[in-house]
Amino acid sequence: EPEVTQTPSHQVTQMGQEVILRCVPISNHLYFYWYRQILGQKVEFLVSFYNNEISEKSEIFDDQFSVERPDGSNFTLKIRSTKLEDSAMYFCASSEFWQAGSYEQYFGPGTRLTVT
């Protein structure tokens, strides 16, 4: 069964460093998302991406964050200068062409980011 994959599973970085979290969405999916879950809190939407551009972003997704689809398979989240409060589990998700009525999002296993 196709699945979303994410690398690395755990990333430790120092405050102020740049990190790139990587995701490989399901191959025929067209919409890509990043969510995060701070320990003990809700899963929160960060950004959605379609047709090589951001379609929506939350207020969390400030100038320190960026997303990219560098090739036909990968989808990345970059945090330019990490802060302690960026420590969280980051989930990538993908979905099909939802205008056709397929709205479910499939999630990857997550990357746990620890900022020290």
Next chain:
Amino acid sequence: AQSVTQPDIHITVSEGASLELRCNYSYGATPYLFWYVQSPGQGLQLLLKYFSGDTLVQGIKGFEAEFKRSQSSFNLRKPSVHWSDAAEYFCAVGAKEYGNKLVFGAGTILRVKS
């Protein structure tokens, strides 16, 4: 603003007993609804979904959920719980009008006692 409430933080049931996890939402549009399950150290697995049509939907692992528009609820049920069902369960809501992003509830941790 859109919101999802899962009023039970923890629930403990005996193996073989029935289960109902509650989810209420507040949304300014016609919602589509999901239940996801997360086992420790794992990602979010889709259990079931509701977009339209029959308000009782079946999912994987023997779970079902019923959409009740009048109560703004989408409760998850299982007639007989297995020890392997112990996990955290998340209700999530989305709508085309809000760009397809999902809004999640806080989650309910299910413990199963033998």
